[in-house]
Amino acid sequence: MLIRRLDCAVINMTCRIMEEDGRPVDTVKGVFTEGGPAFDGGAIMEHTHTQVAVRNPSCIRGIFLPPAGELEGDDCNAGAQA
Numbered sequence: 001m002l003i004r005r006l007d008c009a010v011i012n013m014t015c016r017i018m019e020e021d022g023r024p025v026d027t028v029k030g031v032f033t034e035g036g037p038a039f040d041g042g043a044i045m046e047h048t049h050t051q052v053a054v055r056n057p058s059c060i061r062g063i064f065l066p067p068a069g070e071l072e073g074d075d076c077n078a079g080a081q082a
Helices: 005-020
Strands: 027-032 049-054
Touching: 005 027
Parallel strands: none
Antiparallel strands: 027 049
């Protein structure tokens, strides 16, 4: 498990500055590219990921859990004809 304390500190400081300027931040989204290419000639990296932080809990309207098994398998071929 990686903990990126400097990333967190920079995001928190930016949000604090914006809040002091009268522009409160409800949510933050970051896209991080890490690692080498996932495949030859590709621009997708092995460990690319997105993180979302909800700083204002009133922005959460609800949550959902996908049906059991829905996240398993290869859905890129879902509906493909043989």
